[in-house]
Structure formats: C-alpha cells, structure tokens
Amino acid sequence: MDFAQTVDETGGLSEEVSESREKTLDLCTCPGCPTHLDGDWLVGYCFPTIGSSESISNEAGCICGNCPVYLENDLEHGYYCTRGSELEQSG
Ligand code: SF4
Ligand code: SF4
Numbered sequence: 001m002d003f004a005q006t007v008d009e010t011g012g013l014s015e016e017v018s019e020s021r022e023k024t025l026d027l028c029t030c031p032g033c034p035t036h037l038d039g040d041w042l043v044g045y046c047f048p049t050i051g052s053s054e055s056i057s058n059e060a061g062c063i064c065g066n067c068p069v070y071l072e073n074d075l076e077h078g079y080y081c082t083r084g085s086e087l088e089q090s091g
Contacts, residue, residue, distance in 0.1 A: 034060040045080035053081040
C-alpha cells in the first residue's frame with residue numbers, strides 16, 4: 001500500500017491496510033525517540049489512519065529517518081506525531 005495516497009477506496013480498513021497497519025505498529029521506532037512521551041501508547045503516526053498524537057506537542061528530535069517502515073515505504077516527511085501522517089503532510 002502507498003502511505004502517500006489513500007487508505008482504500010471505501011475509507012475502510014481493507015485486509016491489506018489492516019496488515020500494513022499492524023506491521024507499522026510492530027516496527028515503529030517512535031518509543032525510542034526523544035520527542036515521544038512514555039504515556040503515549042499509540043505509535044505509527046506516519047500511517048494514514050493514525051496520524052498525529054493527541055499528547056505530543058514539543059518537537060525534540062525525530063528518528064523516523066532510520067525506521068524500517070520509513071525506509072521500506074520511501075517516506076519523505078517526519079515529525080508525524082505532531083505534523084500528521086505521510087498522507088496529511090503530502091497534502
Ligand atoms: S516512520 Fe516514524 S512514525 Fe512511522 S513507523 Fe517509523 S518511527 Fe513510527
Ligand atoms: S514521529 Fe518522529 S518525532 Fe514523533 S515520536 Fe516518532 S520518531 Fe519521534
């Protein structure tokens with residue numbers, strides 16, 4: 001699936017999207033980032049159906065560029081937790 005395009009035609013979570021979301025959550029390196037807050041259980045902010053965190057507002061560095069999800073999907077942005085998903089930032 002393409003992180004910079006759309007979730008799917010219906011706006012719902014197709015099987016492919018669900019699998020991709022789970023993989024993103026498994027591989028996400030956000031918990032090791034200085035910007036991430038320990039209490040924020042949600043990660044994978046780059047993913048189209050996740051997007052920015054409701055808790056994080058202070059940008060203190062972003063390690064997305066070394067994340068396997070970032071590299072595998074040729075993502076181009078960063079600070080997804082504060083600025084929104086790849087799709088939102090590609091707007
Ligand atoms: S690119 Fe960033 S937000 Fe996306 S999974 Fe990797 S560390 Fe998490
Ligand atoms: S999106 Fe970037 S800045 Fe935000 S927690 Fe993940 S690695 Fe850190």
